Structure formats: C-alpha cells, structure tokens
Amino acid sequence: MTSTHRQDRDPIAVVGMACRLPGASGIADFWQVLDSGLDTTSEVPATRFDIDALHDPVPRTAGRIVTRRGGFLDGIEDFDADFFGMAERDAMRLDPGHRLLLEVAWEAVEDAGLTTTQLAGSRTGVYTSVLSTEYWDMLVGAGMIDLRAATGAGSWGLAAGWISHAFDLRGPAVGVDATCAASLIAVQEACRSLWFGESDKAIVGGVNLLLSPNLYLGLSQAGVLSPDGRCRFGDADANGYVRSEGAAVVVLKRMSDALADGDRIHALVRGTSVTSNGSSGGPMVAPSVEGQRAMLLAAHRDAGVDAAEIDYVEAHGPGTPAGDAAELTALAEVLGQRRGGDPCLVGSAKTNIGHTEVAAGLVGLIKTALALKHRRIPPTLHVTRPNPVLAEFADVLGLATAATPWADRGRPRMAGVSSFGLSGVNAHVVLEEAPAVLSAQRRDRAMPGFLLPISAR
Known part of the structure; x- marks a missing residue:
C-alpha cells in the first residue's frame, strides 16, 4: 500500500500527557486500569449528593435518578493554593474544576x-473544555459573590485564562464549548494554531x-x-451511559520542534x-450516520491517510443503543474500503x-497514545452479545474484547479517536505512533545519571 501522508506540514507531536480519572491518578495508573480490564466506576458518594433520596429504579421517573453509579475522583476539595x-x-472562590485543571496542566x-519558568x-x-459544576450557584447560596468569584466560577471559559495567568503564557487562551465533543475540538483548535504559526506550543x-444531581436528573428523565x-x-x-468525573491534559508541539x-x-x-x-435524521441530539461518515472522510483527507491504514478506532462509544448503532455503521462504511479482510x-x-x-x-486520545506506545490494544468491557452491526460487518470491524497485540504491518501504526456532542457536532483525530528514531540532540544530551528533585517546584 502506498502511503498518502501529507508532506506539506508538520504532524503535531504529543509531548506531554497527564490525567486524573476514576481509579487512576496519572497516565501510568490509567494504562494499568485499561490493560488489566478494570471497571473503576462506583456508587455515587455521599460527598456529592444523597443518592438514596434521589434513586428510583423505574426508568424516566420525574425528579429521580435511575442509576446509583458513576465514576468519581477522590480529594477534589484539596488544592494547594500557596503553590499557585x-x-x-x-x-x-475558584471553581473546583478550574483548580483541578491547573494541577493536571502542571503535571x-x-x-x-518542561518547567513553567521555561514557558x-x-x-x-x-x-480548555469545562462542564459547569454549578459551583457559582453554590457560591451565591453561601453569600460569597465578589469579583474573585466572578472570575473564578462565573464562566466555564475562564479555566484557560487561569492556566495562562498562572504559567505566564502569551498565546491564545480559549474555552471551547461543544458539549461532549468539546475537548477533541479543542485539540483541533490547538493544532490549527500550531500549523498556522500563531502558537509555538499548546496546552489542551x-x-x-x-x-x-441536576444534570443527572435531566439525563435520567431522557432515558440515556x-x-x-x-x-x-x-x-x-x-442500555445507556455512565456519567464520570475526570481531567485530562496534553501538551502539543510541531514535530520538527519536538525533534529539534x-x-x-x-x-x-x-x-x-x-x-x-445539521438536520440529517431527526432531533438535534440524535446520532447521524451521515454526519459521522463525513467526519471520518474529512479527517482522513486532512491527515492524508487512506482509511485502510487505520488499525484501531477509539470510539465515542457511550453504550447507548442508537449511538452505538450509528457509530459502528459509519465506521464500517468508511473503514471497509480496500481492507482486504483485515478488520479494524x-x-x-x-x-x-x-x-x-x-x-x-x-481521555480517548490519551488512551490511544498509550496503546500506540505499548503496541497493545486494551479490552473493551461488559460485552456478552455483540451488537448486530458488528456481525453484519465482521470482515471490516472487530470489537477488542481482550487485550490484543498491535500488529506490525510494515508501516507506522495508525488510529482514530472520535467524540460526539449533544449539539450534533462530531470530532475526529487521526493519531500515528511516535517516530522510532531519537533526534541527535536528544542522544547527545543523554546522561549516565539521575536527577533527584528536592523541592516542590
């Protein structure tokens, strides 16, 4: 197969990653969760809200939540203010989500x-992409409204400004809101800024x-x-998705700069x-095969890759009946071209x-980058009867239900990452494994020793 990779621009290198996710305090923990096939969700803790008072197992009961579970982080109230x-x-008065993003961006x-001194x-x-935690309403109820509260919890978009301010950064500081597709769209915005020369580095x-419990109530009433x-x-x-807490951050540079x-x-x-x-298929929130097909084709065209070069796709994959069927169908229609019996x-x-x-x-991007690094695709859990779409397109798509070695096909390993939003927006990123060779500068700087940090910063 002849590669069609674009030669007119640098790829964007992911040079830094960090996360806080249920059961994982960093990327090493996250890989352990993935590779071991662990489910780290749990019952809603009392530190969030009283699930006993709100739970009702009858679907779509008004004013009640059909599930008792979600994915939760420990210690979200902790923050070293003096450090920043x-x-x-x-x-x-700073929204806990903004605080958490500051910490994970530092990591x-x-x-x-890098150091913030260098940056x-x-x-x-x-x-940045931030879902409202409703912390502003809590501050209002506590009578804690002033200018600091307004800049700390008054807008979701302020999280980017807090990172730029804390690290003294002079590039764009932008909050992206596109419901569940927001953070992957933020990656696109950062890549465009790097490709156009507006920025030299980017933190996403x-x-x-x-x-x-408010959004829980609305989603439960909707039956999702x-x-x-x-x-x-x-x-x-x-039978539906599981809400979860988490924070994820990547640092991006043009590949030529990263190698240099x-x-x-x-x-x-x-x-x-x-x-x-658009209006292709019903209500705005309904998944669209047509829209997702266009997304995949556009991403492959932008990357300069053939669909048959994609080995793995980290799906949006929330586990909703309509969403899964639409996504798997779109993937099969696009990725099935010229695969020659080698399912993605x-x-x-x-x-x-x-x-x-x-x-x-x-989160999906970090998972896929880790899978590329370890050359192993982690298992997808809780599958007993594969979706009928998978049976129909078995020669094109395969569900990774067990840890699977990522085969060497004599070319760089390639993957896609998808994310969709309730606003009808679809986002996709094409990833490639890191170059196998190190730059001469990095080899020259190799030192036969270890750096022992002895101060907090």
Whole structure:
C-alpha cells in the first residue's frame, strides 16, 4: 500500500500527557486500569449528593435518578493554593474544576520535560473544555459573590485564562464549548494554531466534575443513563451511559520542534476534522450516520491517510443503543474500503471509567497514545452479545474484547479517536505512533545519571 501522508506540514507531536480519572491518578495508573480490564466506576458518594433520596429504579421517573453509579475522583476539595501563589480565600472562590485543571496542566508540562519558568512569556496557547459544576450557584447560596468569584466560577471559559495567568503564557487562551465533543475540538483548535504559526506550543485540557444531581436528573428523565451503571459499548444489550468525573491534559508541539528539542513524543496528530449533523435524521441530539461518515472522510483527507491504514478506532462509544448503532455503521462504511479482510479494531474507555463528557475526547486520545506506545490494544468491557452491526460487518470491524497485540504491518501504526456532542457536532483525530528514531540532540544530551528533585517546584 502506498502511503498518502501529507508532506506539506508538520504532524503535531504529543509531548506531554497527564490525567486524573476514576481509579487512576496519572497516565501510568490509567494504562494499568485499561490493560488489566478494570471497571473503576462506583456508587455515587455521599460527598456529592444523597443518592438514596434521589434513586428510583423505574426508568424516566420525574425528579429521580435511575442509576446509583458513576465514576468519581477522590480529594477534589484539596488544592494547594500557596503553590499557585493564591490566597486561601481566593482559592475558595475558584471553581473546583478550574483548580483541578491547573494541577493536571502542571503535571502535563512536567511530563513534557518542561518547567513553567521555561514557558513563561512564550507563545503557548491554552485550550480548555469545562462542564459547569454549578459551583457559582453554590457560591451565591453561601453569600460569597465578589469579583474573585466572578472570575473564578462565573464562566466555564475562564479555566484557560487561569492556566495562562498562572504559567505566564502569551498565546491564545480559549474555552471551547461543544458539549461532549468539546475537548477533541479543542485539540483541533490547538493544532490549527500550531500549523498556522500563531502558537509555538499548546496546552489542551478538559475537566468534568459531578457536584450536583441536576444534570443527572435531566439525563435520567431522557432515558440515556444505564440503570445498572455499566457501559456496554458494542453489546446488543447496551442500555445507556455512565456519567464520570475526570481531567485530562496534553501538551502539543510541531514535530520538527519536538525533534529539534530532543523531546519524548507519545504520539503524532496527523489530522483532525469537525462536522455537524445539521438536520440529517431527526432531533438535534440524535446520532447521524451521515454526519459521522463525513467526519471520518474529512479527517482522513486532512491527515492524508487512506482509511485502510487505520488499525484501531477509539470510539465515542457511550453504550447507548442508537449511538452505538450509528457509530459502528459509519465506521464500517468508511473503514471497509480496500481492507482486504483485515478488520479494524474498535473499543471504548468508557467501559472502564464511564463517560467523562466534555473531557472524554482527550481521555480517548490519551488512551490511544498509550496503546500506540505499548503496541497493545486494551479490552473493551461488559460485552456478552455483540451488537448486530458488528456481525453484519465482521470482515471490516472487530470489537477488542481482550487485550490484543498491535500488529506490525510494515508501516507506522495508525488510529482514530472520535467524540460526539449533544449539539450534533462530531470530532475526529487521526493519531500515528511516535517516530522510532531519537533526534541527535536528544542522544547527545543523554546522561549516565539521575536527577533527584528536592523541592516542590
């Protein structure tokens, strides 16, 4: 097969990654959860809200929640305000999601081998996606409204500004809101900024916290939540999705800059796309095969790759009957071209940790980058009867229900990551495994020793 990869622009290198997810305090923990096939969801803790008072197992009961489960983080109330040069009273007025994103962004920068001192004053862009935690309403109820509260919890888009301010960054600082597709669209915006020369580096982050039962109530009334709290993407008995908390951040650079700087590269972004369903198939929230097909074709065209080169797709995969059927059908129609009996594997991290909503696209990107690094595709859980679409297109698609070695086909391993939003928007990123060779600069800087940090920063 002749590669059609674009030669007119640099790929974008993922040089730093960090996350906080249910059962995983970082990317090493997350890989362990994925590779071991663990489900880290749990019952709603009393520190969020009283699920006993709100639960009703009868679907669509008004004012009640059909499930008792979700994915939750420990210690979301903890924050080292002094570390970020913030007074305690000011930190109290900063949305917990913004606080968490600050911490995880710092960890991603460290993973990239950078310091905030090095970044200060640089053309580093920040792109964030944050779902409202309703913390503003809590501050109003507590009588804690002032200017700091307005800038700390008054808008979801302020999270990017807080990171730029804390790290003294001079590139764009943009909040992206596109429901569950938001963080993957933020990746596209960051890539475009790097490709157009607007930024030299980019920090992209997404965070989701479930502090209030309000959205739980609305989603339960709509019938989209799994009553038993299990995400069954790709299963004929899929019955809804599982809400989850989480934060994920990546640091991006142009590949030529990353190689020149001797960076470790987790994976490469080859191309991206964003489409909208328009009115193609019913209500705005309904999944659209047509819209997703257009998304995949546009992403492959932007990346300069053939559909047959895609080995794996990290699906949006929430485990809703209509959503799974539409997504699998679109994948089969696009990826089936010229595969020659070599099915593309698909999977979903939502079966492990639940659906982190606005952060889900970045979670999927990090999972896929880790799979490329380890050359192994983790299992998708809770599948007993495969979705009929998989049987129909068995020569094109295969569900990764067991840890699977990522075969060497004599070319770089390639993958796609999808994310869809309730607003009818679809986003996709094409990833490629990191280059096998290190730059001469990195080899020259290799040191026969270890650095022992002895201060917090």
